[in-house]
Amino acid sequence: MVAPATPKSWYLPSKPHKFCPGCGHGIVLKALGETIDELDIQDKTIFGCDIGCSLLSWDFLACDSTQTHHGRTTPVMVGIKRARPQLITIGYMGDGGGYSIGSQHLLNAAVRNEKVTLILVNNTNYGMTGGQMAPTTLPGQKTETTPYGRDPEKTGYPTKGPEFLSELTPDGAYVARATVSKYKQLRRFLRNALRNQIEGNGFSFLEVLSTCPTNWRTNAQQTWHFLEDEMEQFFTVGEFKTPFGKGDK
Amino acid sequence: MTEQPIPRLVEAYVGEYASGKSEIAINRALELTRQGRQVTLVDLDTVEPFYTLRSLKEKLESFGINMICLSAKDAFGLGETGAMLNPKARWALRHEGDIILDIGYGVYGARTLNLVEGANESDELKVMLVINYSRPMTNSRERIKEYINSFDRIDFIVANTHLGDQTTAEIIIEGNQEILAVANELSLPVAYMAADINFAAELQKHQFLVPVKFINRYMPEAIWS
Amino acid sequence: MQKVIGETKKAFLTGNEAIAWGCLAAEADMMFGYPITPQNEIMHYWTRLAPKYGKEFLQTEDEISAGFTVCGAIQSGIKAFTATAGPGNVLMQEPFGMAEGMRLPFFAIIQQRGGPSSGTVIYSQQEVSLTCYGGNGEGHRIVYSTATHQELYDYTIKGFNTAWKYRFPTYLLGDGYQAKMREPLEMYEPSERGIDIIKPYPLLGLEGHIGTDREPQHLRNIYSMEEELYDVVLKNDADYNSVRQEITEYSEFNCENAEVIIISHGVVSRAAEDAVKVLRAQGIKAGSFRPITLRPFPREQLLAVLEKSNAKKLLITESALGQLERIVKYEIYGQTLPIETLFMPGVGIIDYDIIQKIKSII
Numbered sequence: 038m039v040a041p042a043t044p045k046s047w048y049l050p051s052k053p054h055k056f057c058p059g060c061g062h063g064i065v066l067k068a069l070g071e072t073i074d075e076l077d078i079q080d081k082t083i084f085g086c087d088i089g090c091s092l093l094s095w096d097f098l099a100c101d102s103t104q105t106h107h108g109r110t111t112p113v114m115v116g117i118k119r120a121r122p123q124l125i126t127i128g129y130m131g132d133g134g135g136y137s138i139g140s141q142h143l144l145n146a147a148v149r150n151e152k153v154t155l156i157l158v159n160n161t162n163y164g165m166t167g168g169q170m171a172p173t174t175l176p177g178q179k180t181e182t183t184p185y186g187r188d189p190e191k192t193g194y195p196t197k198g199p200e201f202l203s204e205l206t207p208d209g210a211y212v213a214r215a216t217v218s219k220y221k222q223l224r225r226f227l228r229n230a231l232r233n234q235i236e237g238n239g240f241s242f243l244e245v246l247s248t249c250p251t252n253w254r255t256n257a258q259q260t261w262h263f264l265e266d267e268m269e270q271f272f273t274v275g276e277f278k279t280p281f282g283k284g285d286k
Numbered sequence: 287m288t289e290q291p292i293p294r295l296v297e298a299y300v301g302e303y304a305s306g307k308s309e310i311a312i313n314r315a316l317e318l319t320r321q322g323r324q325v326t327l328v329d330l331d332t333v334e335p336f337y338t339l340r341s342l343k344e345k346l347e348s349f350g351i352n353m354i355c356l357s358a359k360d361a362f363g364l365g366e367t368g369a370m371l372n373p374k375a376r377w378a379l380r381h382e383g384d385i386i387l388d389i390g391y392g393v394y395g396a397r398t399l400n401l402v403e404g405a406n407e408s409d410e411l412k413v414m415l416v417i418n419y420s421r422p423m424t425n426s427r428e429r430i431k432e433y434i435n436s437f438d439r440i441d442f443i444v445a446n447t448h449l450g451d452q453t454t455a456e457i458i459i460e461g462n463q464e465i466l467a468v469a470n471e472l473s474l475p476v477a478y479m480a481a482d483i484n485f486a487a488e489l490q491k492h493q494f495l496v497p498v499k500f501i502n503r504y505m506p507e508a509i510w511s
Numbered sequence: 512m513q514k515v516i517g518e519t520k521k522a523f524l525t526g527n528e529a530i531a532w533g534c535l536a537a538e539a540d541m542m543f544g545y546p547i548t549p550q551n552e553i554m555h556y557w558t559r560l561a562p563k564y565g566k567e568f569l570q571t572e573d574e575i576s577a578g579f580t581v582c583g584a585i586q587s588g589i590k591a592f593t594a595t596a597g598p599g600n601v602l603m604q605e606p607f608g609m610a611e612g613m614r615l616p617f618f619a620i621i622q623q624r625g626g627p628s629s630g631t632v633i634y635s636q637q638e639v640s641l642t643c644y645g646g647n648g649e650g651h652r653i654v655y656s657t658a659t660h661q662e663l664y665d666y667t668i669k670g671f672n673t674a675w676k677y678r679f680p681t682y683l684l685g686d687g688y689q690a691k692m693r694e695p696l697e698m699y700e701p702s703e704r705g706i707d708i709i710k711p712y713p714l715l716g717l718e719g720h721i722g723t724d725r726e727p728q729h730l731r732n733i734y735s736m737e738e739e740l741y742d743v744v745l746k747n748d749a750d751y752n753s754v755r756q757e758i759t760e761y762s763e764f765n766c767e768n769a770e771v772i773i774i775s776h777g778v779v780s781r782a783a784e785d786a787v788k789v790l791r792a793q794g795i796k797a798g799s800f801r802p803i804t805l806r807p808f809p810r811e812q813l814l815a816v817l818e819k820s821n822a823k824k825l826l827i828t829e830s831a832l833g834q835l836e837r838i839v840k841y842e843i844y845g846q847t848l849p850i851e852t853l854f855m856p857g858v859g860i861i862d863y864d865i866i867q868k869i870k871s872i873i
Contacts, residue, residue, distance in 0.1 A: 138574075184555075
């Protein structure tokens with residue numbers, strides 16, 4: 038059997054992976070694997086994952102990895118980076134781990150310009166636990182804890198992470214939002230985010246708009262529509278802050 | 287025997303949490319297998335990680351059913367693992383023979399069928415709504431009506447009233463009668479009435495307006511694995 | 512108050528649902544929560560039922576917030592509650608501490624899962640120490656360990672009443688199996704069983720004009736001098752001890768002439784009772800003791816049972832590595848009966864396991 042070409046930094050014994058069909062995580066992790074290969078940082082990368090669907094990535098890469106607690110990926114990565122600055126720390130989490138239970142850590146890491154790279158996969162729900170509301174759930178969207186549709190009067194509007202992080206961070210930080218529907222751009226933003234850490238400039242954060250057909254209960258066409266047409270109405274794709282010259286919004 | 291009489295059956299079992307969908311789906315798959323038919327049973331329960339077909343995969347495969355689900359050891363033991371879907375489930379309808387789909391509960395109900403390629407366009411697919419009159423959300427005609435109306439599409443009702451270990455023939459009969467009455471009112475056909483095989487003797491004395499299928503219980507094993 | 516249950520009905524429910532309905536029957540007003548397996552369905556059902564009964568819900572940013580929002584809501588006089596598990600339970604110890612210090616009528620449901628850390632999402636009895644004694648300092652709590660779905664419903668109603676009557680944080684300690692299993696139970700209006708639902712009352716935002724009608728309420732949990740704290744701690748302890756016996760619950764099965772007594776709680780006690788039946792049929796004089804309140808522990812009652820029995824050995828069995836054992840040994844200090852243990856941390860215990868163990872120790 039011919040195996041498909043996979044990044045060198047992918048851990049083959051854990052493949053085929055367990056992400057659902059149509060899940061965006063597979064795309065993000067592929068782009069990440071390719072970027073790690075391109076920048077040749079596999080041996081000194083530490084990969085941390087959160088609780089939730091990101092948890093399925095605990096043995097995904099052929100890099101030293103640690104699972105953490107829900108929302109605590111950021112401080113664990115900060116701890117590693119502070120202890121051994123030569124290591125490249127990549128924290129991988131979902132919308133809950135970053136914008137909900139992990140928000141205070143995310144905010145403070147940003148303010149301190151911690152030289153970690155955080156990747157937050159945004160699929161507008163808490164997938165692994167059965168589809169509850171997330172900070173990024175869209176108004177009117179049905180989830181298991183908003184069975185009648187999210188009411189922004191009661192629960193607020195979707196959290197816009199890169200927007201507030203770019204305001205909080207000092208110079209040297211890199212803050213961007215990509216989408217799995219634009220792969221080349223995703224690769225470019227990942228490269229910039231990791232470059233930012235490698236060069237020691239500061240904090241780097243990349244939110245990636247992603248798909249969850251399982252919890253959205255959507256077929257392929259509906260999935261792309263939700264990602265490209267509905268989500269992008271709230272979540273602007275582009276670079277919000279970058280030390281690398283003109284950001285592209 | 288591999289000759290498949292036409293047409294094949296494609297049945298998606300939907301229903302409330304703990305209505306008995308999985309139990310009904312398993313028994314239906316077994317019934318068809320015993321008739322010499324080729325059957326695929328698909329686990330589409332993405333909300334409830336505990337009470338699914340996963341732990342029964344090997345056992346049901348030994349009965350000759352083609353199982354599409356993750357096995358318990360692939361899914362369990364990974365912290366928060368709940369909503370995981372075997373990619374093969376997407377292409378379930380491409381399998382030959384009968385397809386029985388166990389749709390989990392969840393706020394979207396039958397919309398879960400969007401996850402199966404070609405399900406909505408299929409003219410073979412029948413959406414079977416399983417109702418247990420002992421469940422609080424469906425324990426009155428009003429509530430049943432409201433519940434049925436929350437679905438975009440239902441083709442058949444399956445009446446599955448029971449009270450676990452405290453079931454009696456009376457409870458089955460009375461509860462299912464209420465369900466039948468509502469189905470009648472809404473002009474929805476009732477495919478069959480399901481009851482635990484231990485009640486076969488008692489229930490066979492009665493005349494029912496719909497077919498009765500006696501089922502064996504497999505799911506209680508599912509949680510302790 | 513709108514009747515939620517109506518006439519008493521036998522129903523087939525999962526544990527989490529039974530709790531959600533129990534909260535409605537207890538006239539709870541508001542739930543704050545955060546997703547964590549295996550309690551999510553309590554939230555799922557509450558959010559579906561809430562609009563029909565005029566109830567409120569907020570999914571907070573995490574468990575610390577869920578605990579503190581409940582504290583605030585309770586202080587303002589609303590019957591608020593939350594549910595959690597595992598690492599969420601760990602996070603909630605901080606708000607539970609506020610409830611201990613201020614004597615807030617805080618009721619919460621804990622669905623135990625494997626630990627430490629993320630462990631498993633499935634089942635355990637490993638949150639006993641945490642739920643009973645998890646705060647800093649010696650706060651007082653009341654903890655009910657349930658074994659059946661009927662009890663999940665009954666003790667949810669009782670838990671709210673206990674919290675609002677005695678003002679000690681009160682817990683229903685369940686587990687992942689109870690949360691997910693399906694069993695029949697009877698749902699009833701509490702008034703049908705002569706149970707009065709205690710109405711909530713505010714500690715802040717009281718009626719009346721400040722200065723003329725009343726003084727402002729100043730609540731605090733921090734003291735300037737060691738002696739102030741000492742007095743508060745001892746006073747709370749005295750309050751608690753004065754109502755211990757009213758609150759304590761336990762059950763025992765066949766202990767009268769038993770030569771070996773099994774001590775267990777929660778769902779494991781069901782296996783223990785089944786084991787006793789089998790052992791007795793085989794001529795082995797076994798008995799079972801089950802604390803229903805892990806805190807206050809039925810110490811006097813256990814000592815009395817041991818006294819009246821013929822027990823030559825005790826077997827403590829739990830799906831944990833000694834959390835119940837530690838409590839029992841503390842409570843019956845001075846007893847010289849040999850104590851054997853059957854620990855299966857995070858794993859279910861069935862009658863067969865207990866029977867084999869008993870046969871190996873007698």
